[in-house]
Every structure is written in structure tokens, then in C-alpha cells.
Amino acid sequence: MKRLIEKGLMFGNLVRVDSPALVERYRRAMKALTGRETALEEFHIDISGYSPEIGDELDDHLYLNPDGCNRQFILLTTEQKRAPLLNAKFSTSRGILRRFIEENEPQLFSLTARDAVAGELDNTVYSLDSPARLFDIRRITVLADTTGNHLAEAEKLSRLVERFRTETDAWFDDVLIAQMIQLAEKAGDVTRSPLRLTSTTFEQGNFWTAHFGGLYLFRDVAEPFVISVGPKEKLGELPVDYVQDLRDRNQIARLLDINHLVEPIHEARGVDAAAILRQKMDFIVVSVAAELGLDIGHGSRRELRKAAAELGDRLPPEFHGLAAILRWVETGGPRPRITAMHPAYFYTLRARPGPDRDLVNMALAELAPMDVRQLFICHKQLFYQLYRDWPEAKKQFVADYLEREYQIDKAGARRALFGAEPGMDDMPVRHDWQIDSAAIRTPGPWERTRRDTAEGPWGRRSK
Structure with missing residues (x-):
């Protein structure tokens, strides 16, 4: 694999994290999401914030994706949108993360200027105990906030500001005013620069998944079907008429x-x-x-x-x-x-x-x-x-x-x-x-050692 790495054909376009401030933000976000921290002072991250070096350090390359179902992420910069997605379990995950970043870029730029943004891709399915559960995944919601809860605080402040504007005696409510001041110190001026992520929900139609040996689900087509990389007999009952494998x-x-x-x-x-x-x-x-x-x-x-x-x-x-x-x-x-x-x-x-x-x-x-x-x-x-x-x-x-x-x-x-x-x-x-x-599972680039005949389109007569 070293040959591919040297030619930029593997682990390319990752974001280097080497400043003390960004490393510390990453550690706080990682601790909040996983309960673990890294001792590394510099590393590289993909679009989701996953680092191969940290995966090697922890001997766990799924530390941000423990069940392979609801992927977690850490954003240190909006430039992560250009990075690849490593150890993907769904073909749609990178596209969702990239669109989330691009469609909320101004807000995320402001947030990542002061803290890391952490969250997960929530598909409402928390355990893939059978292939049939994959068909329950229809919509992905991006749940995100900074480790300092800036978005939650900004939302709370916005509600208080609305109360202050609409309630008759709000000018005389010292407690309300004190709460607004306290929250504004963290969230800033939400009336002029609202911190609110607007594009957070994405539909998931047809997709590939690494689960169950590899499956291609085509359900949003005229004749829905599944292609299994492994033997189809092992999949059990699926809610489509056509289940095939590579044979x-x-x-x-x-x-x-x-x-x-x-x-x-x-x-x-x-x-x-x-x-x-x-x-x-x-x-x-x-x-x-x-x-x-x-x-x-x-x-x-x-x-x-x-x-x-x-x-x-x-x-x-x-x-x-x-x-x-x-x-x-x-x-x-x-x-x-x-x-x-x-x-x-x-x-x-x-x-x-x-x-x-x-x-x-x-x-x-x-x-x-x-x-x-x-x-x-x-x-x-x-x-x-x-x-x-x-x-x-x-x-x-x-x-x-x-x-x-x-x-x-x-x-x-x-x-x-x-x-x-x-x-x-x-x-x-x-x-x-x-x-x-x-x-x-090979040593990473930063380790020192370490399947009735259907003829299809080609069977048709030429016109």
C-alpha cells in the first residue's frame, strides 16, 4: 500500500491537524462523542473527522462509527468538505456530509472559528440486526452542535429575545434580561448573526452498504431489487421481489x-x-x-x-x-x-x-x-x-x-x-x-513500524 500512498492514490486530500488549538478542540469533541481522547499532537482527518493515525493509536478504526449505523463526525474546518470519507459503511454518507457543510457553510465557518462542531448522521435505526432493517433507513438527519453547545445556547437565546420583544412587561423582568446577557456572551448577537443550521435532513433512496457482506439496495426504481455480494440465501426475508447475488x-x-x-x-x-x-x-x-x-x-x-x-x-x-x-x-x-x-x-x-x-x-x-x-x-x-x-x-x-x-x-x-x-x-x-x-488493516502512512436468459441491451438487434 505504500506505493499507492506515495502516489497520492490512498489517503489523499486528508486535512492535516497540527496546531495546538485545533488538536485541543478535536480532543474535546472526541471525548464528548466517544469518551476517549488521543495523545497525538498532529494527525490527519477525513470529511467526518476520522483520523487513520488515531485509529491506529486506539487499535479501533471505527471509533467514530462504533455500530456502523449512525456515523459520528467532528468538524474543525469547512475545508473538510473536500476530503474523502474513510471506512465508509454507506455509499451516501460522504454526499450527506458534504451537502450539510456546503449548505450551512456560513454558519459552520462561524462556529468552527471558535470550537469544533460534533454530531452524528441519525437514521433512526440503531441496530442492524438483520438485512431487512436496512429498508427502514429512509431519511438521514444531521444532529450537530459545538462542544460548547453554541447552537443550543443560540436557540435558547433566540426564544428569550422573542419573549423580550413580545411580552408587555419584559423590560422590567430582571431575570430574563440577566439570562439574555449571560447567553449572549457565549452565542453572540443572534439577531444580527443567527446561528441556526437550516439544511439538516436528507433523503436516502438507493444505496450501497458494507453491512452483511455488501449489499446494493435499489428500492426507488420501477422494479425494486437487491444485489448481494455474498450468497443471497443468507439474507433472509426482504421486502422486495427480486434478491440476487453476483452469481x-x-x-x-x-x-x-x-x-x-x-x-x-x-x-x-x-x-x-x-x-x-x-x-x-x-x-x-x-x-x-x-x-x-x-x-x-x-x-x-x-x-x-x-x-x-x-x-x-x-x-x-x-x-x-x-x-x-x-x-x-x-x-x-x-x-x-x-x-x-x-x-x-x-x-x-x-x-x-x-x-x-x-x-x-x-x-x-x-x-x-x-x-x-x-x-x-x-x-x-x-x-x-x-x-x-x-x-x-x-x-x-x-x-x-x-x-x-x-x-x-x-x-x-x-x-x-x-x-x-x-x-x-x-x-x-x-x-x-x-x-x-x-x-x-495495513500499517498506515504515519506509522513508523508498524453474480430463463435475459439478453439485455447487447442482445437486442441493431436498429
Whole structure:
């Protein structure tokens, strides 16, 4: 993992906390939320205030998310909105935190100038004892205040000010006036600068969760369904008609298609389909060559073509399926018939534009894991998990490729692959890409040592 860290592909964009004042504010907030404190004098935090160094210190990377259900957070600065979310349990959590910060930025800027803001993402479900409980999560409320209770005090002061303005004899109520003065010393002038968070409730529709081995819940679609990473038999009764696991390729393909969630890459507007398909083939060549110990040099296109020629029939059906589609895209002729049971099928798709674009691309990355670029962008947790067991040659190629082709223009790369970002009005909760450092459990960068045939869109006849 050190290679990824050095190239900024892991633990990137965290906020450094090294001033004594901010460290002390963090300690107070951490004590209030968890009952524990850190002895570290400097560390890094993500958008929620979670620190990998403190997680290592406590040997508990879920110290701000003990049940993995109602995530707690600590805000020291509004600049945390640019940071990633580590050890995520829900795909929507970072989007909720970022929108909360952005939509309350002036108030939070004022509050964090004097104290840390601490709170939690409350979904009213306090124990996920069965997968069915996930369907009870519909709305997330952000509960927040400073460790000095500035918001609560400001609210109380606002009520007293309203009494003072409306009650006839308030001018003569010495107790009321004394209370207002005392509260104003802490809350400030709430008549001119009201401290009130207005955007604190967010809807949670379709989402991914790390719970129960990994589940994708699509309930706000025409035909609701669940995709389970593990065996679906272990989930028990769920309130949807369709429960599939990764072995059910035909059923997953049909559900994604009838709910208008995916489109073939070659039909997508504004993309270079041939270039995307060719790059997917390169990734497959690298994977197979590394497994067989075949030298690919620096992984240039010429070297990869040579490796592909040497591998020949040893290349998997994913490669040959993509090659057939690429030939059709570039030269025409009979359209290849790729059904959902073909290993290359999910490599040929991307999510349609819409509010669930990122969630669908995340599921496709799980179904097509040899596309390491999409895997890294859309499902970092799975990327890091698989990366640990890759041959050294594949690790080096992928790290170098991502640093060279993705890091320099992340937004441009995502736009070229997946289209324009969904607008905020179309996307009540964004499914951002997460890092699950708890699932990795390797020494952090700051440690000194330490699944009836449904053919789907590709089975249709060309028009």
C-alpha cells in the first residue's frame, strides 16, 4: 500500500491537524462523542473527522462509527468538505456530509472559528440486526452542535429575545434580561448573526452498504431489487421481489435494463467507445501477464500488444469478447451477440445519466473487476482489498497508470468515462467513492513500524 500512498492514490486530500488549538478542540469533541481522547499532537482527518493515525493509536478504526449505523463526525474546518470519507459503511454518507457543510457553510465557518462542531448522521435505526432493517433507513438527519453547545445556547437565546420583544412587561423582568446577557456572551448577537443550521435532513433512496457482506439496495426504481455480494440465501426475508447475488448475472442484467439504469458504452453520447474498450482490454492483458509472470516492460501500448500476442488463447473470454465488440465498433460487420452470461458483458456497460449513476457504476465495477480504472474510481474499498493480493508487476503498472492518466485530471477522466456529473437538483444524495481503511488493516502512512436468459441491451438487434 505504500506505493499507492506515495502516489497520492490512498489517503489523499486528508486535512492535516497540527496546531495546538485545533488538536485541543478535536480532543474535546472526541471525548464528548466517544469518551476517549488521543495523545497525538498532529494527525490527519477525513470529511467526518476520522483520523487513520488515531485509529491506529486506539487499535479501533471505527471509533467514530462504533455500530456502523449512525456515523459520528467532528468538524474543525469547512475545508473538510473536500476530503474523502474513510471506512465508509454507506455509499451516501460522504454526499450527506458534504451537502450539510456546503449548505450551512456560513454558519459552520462561524462556529468552527471558535470550537469544533460534533454530531452524528441519525437514521433512526440503531441496530442492524438483520438485512431487512436496512429498508427502514429512509431519511438521514444531521444532529450537530459545538462542544460548547453554541447552537443550543443560540436557540435558547433566540426564544428569550422573542419573549423580550413580545411580552408587555419584559423590560422590567430582571431575570430574563440577566439570562439574555449571560447567553449572549457565549452565542453572540443572534439577531444580527443567527446561528441556526437550516439544511439538516436528507433523503436516502438507493444505496450501497458494507453491512452483511455488501449489499446494493435499489428500492426507488420501477422494479425494486437487491444485489448481494455474498450468497443471497443468507439474507433472509426482504421486502422486495427480486434478491440476487453476483452469481445471478442474467437476472441482474435484466433488472438493470428494465429499470433503465445502464447503457452500452458504444451507445453513450460523447464518449470515445473504442478507446475505452481498448483500455479495458489492456487492463486484462496486464492482469493475465502478471499472473503468468510474463514481462510487460513499462506497459506501453506496443508492449501490451506484444504480450497479448504471446498470451493468445491464454487470454480470458472477457478479452476476446471485448475484442469482438471493438472490431465491430471500428470496422462494422455483423454485430457480436454478447449476452449476460458472457464474461465480457458487464465490461461493455456504463450507468445511464441520473441520480443513481455512481451507485450503478459501483455495482458494475464489482461485476467487472479486471477494469482496474473503474474499480479504483467507483469502488475504492474493493480496489484496495484486491490490490493487496496482486502480483508485484500488476501493482506497479496499475499505480503508475492511475498516477499518470487519472490523478492529473480526475474530473476530466470521470467525465470521459461516465459523462457529466449529475446536478444537485437531480441527485438528492450523491454516492461518492470511499476508502475503507478498516477493511484493509495495513500499517498506515504515519506509522513508523508498524453474480430463463435475459439478453439485455447487447442482445437486442441493431436498429
